[in-house]
Amino acid sequence: MKNAVTALLGRVEFPVLLAGLVIAGGLWGFEELMEVARSTTPHAFxxxxxxxxxxxxxPDSPVGPLWLEGVIRDITSLGSFVVLALITTATIVYLLLIRRWTSALLVFVSIAGGQLLSSLLKLEVDRPRPELVSHLVTETSLSFPSGHAMLSAVTYLTLGSLASRFLHGRTARIYVLALAVMTTLLVGASRVYLGVHWPSDVLAGWCAGFAWAMVCWLVARALQHRKAVEE
Structure with a gap:
């Protein structure tokens, strides 16, 4: 049995194995955090x-100098629907102009699917925004999971993995993907600083977003190997 497992792992490429681990970890983490969100009282965490x-x-005064709040607002805007929609639209139009039809479709399905999934999850859990501290920005939607955190993960990881296919050299690819991850983490952290999300909302958004992005990446990779996606 051990030899069979070793042989199977030997045939699986490391990026695919890593994506599978991210998906499994994301689903497990999201399920655990959903229990926290459904609790009648806020968790001490x-x-x-x-x-x-x-x-x-x-509770109405955020920590840090006065200019920091403005910086955090700018960072959080990187995960807003308008900004992500503009970036996604620009990317899709560019892919259509260079006749990469399948890539354009995959980007649309990945990001639009993430948006739909985020909306459905919010309705399913139905968690209100935190009232423990003042909100530094106005929000009217439900709290769990954080749409900014989830859609930032989906959008920036999808576009980062797409961009890495056009780059030569391992260092450049790692840099682009690390930049996508860093942007996602900063956007999520900004939501907690602004007081519009519980930390568990953001963690759940990351879990769901990373998992969905990895599923879409695996699909794109499989299609590419079958020559269904343009190189």
Whole structure:
């Protein structure tokens, strides 16, 4: 049995194995965090982290210098629907102009599918926004999972993996993917600082977003190997 497992792992390429681990970990993490979101009282983990971003005894005053709040607002806008839609549209139009029809379709399905999945998950869990601290931006949608965190992961990882196919050299590819991950993490953290999401909302958004992005990447990779996607 051990030899069979070893032989099977030997035939699986490392990126595919890593994607599978991300998907499994993301699904497991999301399920655990969903239990936290459905609890009738906020988890200590959520409240402690949310309050850590506020001055002690002043839930309306974020920590840090005055200019930091403006910087955080700028960062969080990178995960807004409008910005992500503009980036996605520009990418799809470019792919159509260079006649990469299948790649354009895959980008649309990946990101639009992520948006639909995020909306359905919000309706399923039906968690209100935190009221423990003041909101530094106005939000009206439900809280779990964080749409900014999830859709940033889906969009930037999808576009990052697409861009890496056009780059030569391992260093350049790692840089682009690391930049996509870093942007996703910064957007998610900004939502907690602004007080519009519980930390568990953001973690769940990352879990779902990374898992969905890896599923779409595996599909694109399989189609590419079958010559269904343009090189």
């Amino acid at each position: 959520d409240t402690e982290i949310l309050l850590a971003f506020r001055e002690a005894g002043h």
